[in-house]
Amino acid sequence: MPNEILVFAEQQDGKITRPTWEAVAAGQRIAGDTGATVSIVVLGRKSSALAPELASADVAGVLAAESSVLAEYTPDGYALAMGEVIRSRQPQYVVFSHTYQVRDFAPKLAAALGAGFISDCLSYRKRDTKLVFVRQVFQGKFNADVEFTGNPPYLVSFQAGSFREDSVKRASTAAPITTTSIEIAPDKIRARPGERFREAKQAVDLTQAEIIVAVGRGIRAPENVDLARKLAEALGGEIGASRPICDGGWLPMDRQIGSSGQTVAPKLYVALGISGAIQHQVGMKGSRSVLAINKDREAPIFEVATYGVVGDLFEVVPALIEEIQKAKSR
């Protein structure tokens, strides 16, 4: 249906994931702006079991596409199944959340369909009859307006948090559910996925911390992490870090904040020498107050900062520790 928006629903162990609802919210918004209808598609061996939950959204329908090869996620299986669904329905837009799973198969799907895929968008704008998608480039230093050329279907994924789960419009009556079985020969699936697992148990749970002092590349050397640790102690908080710091072994992996680490929401988040790339912001933008100290005024971290200091953290932090201690002793 040329006037249809198809939303991809992601599931994990038989549960609809949170980013799915953000994609539904995005799909509903786009539909409202383009006069289209929204349908949700969910894949799996028995994905019809998940359809009723999705059908609570205010959508035209839920499509449960089933195949025995979809019991576990594989890029081959998902790209083939979604390709089949898209070819038969011919939607205008296919909307995804920019999750690790979507990153894994959606470019393949787009290439197989000969379709365009604008990934990791923040928002969109309507210009005449077209939609222009906004995404970050150069690690968040700039935004870019990107538009599709050529013919639909157009595939688009939105960054986590771009649309709110709680803005999903619900309907009083459940949307109709269609179950369809998709023929995929088992030998088309070339990868064999194993069980999901976590490394050694997360020793530190930063998600419950009220105050976090996080360090990034701007800390320059492993011995300087002590300075951040002292600030954390003065504030009575935990220490965290951006990915490069943990990759370098300057702090253990369980201190990592961001898309591949922990997602935190403390009362105060202090970002020391963290530029604030998208992957980091995803993990901390729910913080109530953010203090960013960075020498680069253009650093994206300042976009989410409540308080900003453009300057040398090696001068500001010692002074700050001293003043905090004074304030506490009063």
Added chain:
Amino acid sequence: MKIIVCLKQVPARDSLLRLNTEGTWIKETDISFEVNEPDIYALEEALRLKESQGGEVVVCSLGPARAQQAIKEALAKGADYALHLDDPAFAGLDSYGMARAMAKALEAEKPDLIVTGLQSDDFGAAQTGVILAELMGLPHATIIMRIEVHGGAIKVKRELEAGWFQWIEMPLPALLTIQSGINKPRYATLKGIMGAKTKPIRKLTIAELGLSGGDLAPRQKISRVYVPEKRANTEFFEGSSKEIAVKLVNKLKNEARVL
């Protein structure tokens, strides 16, 4: 094992980027470029596989003349030879166009494994590697944190969100996108830098790939690049370190209420 590493040259991390006059991309003059960081990890992984399994490492890079610098750096670290896709027609390609050109260049190489970084630090679509796999008919996995070779197959550790991982097995040939932090990348040695001078770099134009501009036609285009609107309520503090500290403590105490 013949391993291809696809790497891209991007503006150096510390460059002060400015927009071009049309506001459609950055001004590429007056800034320095470096190898895209995740691609450095991909190269290191390829070199380690060569050391443990034998074989050769081939660099493939699409970009203007300046990309030679990135290629030479890879050769100096131990890659054996390079393909440099360089043609004015390659300017401004989207992920699909880049992947299409590279697929054409790499078919004849008959690689066992292709590795590349999970995304580039410039446009950052995180698509080129996956599209390349599709166009070459190869299985793939993304955001990889470990590679084990078992005969004609590999077992890889794929990173998932929030600290989760998954092992995946697949037959070779295959394509992997590599996550930063998978290894500790080496530096080029002086001997390596000297040795790189005699290593072949094969330049490939669009005509030599047997492609036309239409084959690489973008499916998306950037209409505008601009500085994002700053969140209006960021309050900046200036002055001496002591003055800043005093003001901050006041805010932390009375507004953020954490002291």
